[in-house]
Amino acid sequence: DQQVKQNSPSLSVQEGRISILNCDYTNSMFDYFLWYKKYPAEGPTFLISISSIKDKNEDGRFTVFLNKSAKHLSLHIVPSQPGDSAVYFCAARGVNAGGTSYGKLTFGQGTILTVHP
């Protein structure tokens, strides 16, 4: 039961263009969403996050959009740079019925982004 899905295994973009990575989720109890970037032989590195009460969060070249009704979020990278080439994971944090979060993250399968010079 994949509660967080990244349906595109890979994405190839030209340097300077926009990269759009997508993520869908099924669990309406998720209250916080995060994007992580991962290079080979390294742990995931936090990139940007968004609370479920917001629909947009921006940090430099990175913007995350959340469409709660569609249970969809996306990460926009503008402009894309070759150093952005990595695996991008979407992750979601859930709360239990009592509204308590213990912080565990549920990850998507990842999207391999390749930015060509």
Place this chain on the structure above:
Amino acid sequence: AAGVIQSPRHLIKEKRETATLKCYPIPRHDTVYWYQQGPGQDPQFLISFYEKMQSDKGSIPDRFSAQQFSDYHSELNMSSLELGDSALYFCATRPAFSSYNEQFFGPGTRLTVL
């Protein structure tokens, strides 16, 4: 800046052996999470600790156990290892009393079971 430290970085074991993975959090981070990432898969939550107490449990086999010590480092103990336990094991930490929702990951321990 200090990061999450995991040791060892690589570990090779035989079937039915035991393994211990260690995680040293970023200073002042008192919450620790363990994740397992199999080949070509997404990281799966195993177990977490807050202030030395288990706070949540995921898909962790009964053969595995973990604990958090007084200095907040954590150890994941794995017994009767199986071939399917071969994976990357990540530790992530965060400070509990803060607005941080982000978890900071270590570099991982690659466990290979032969």
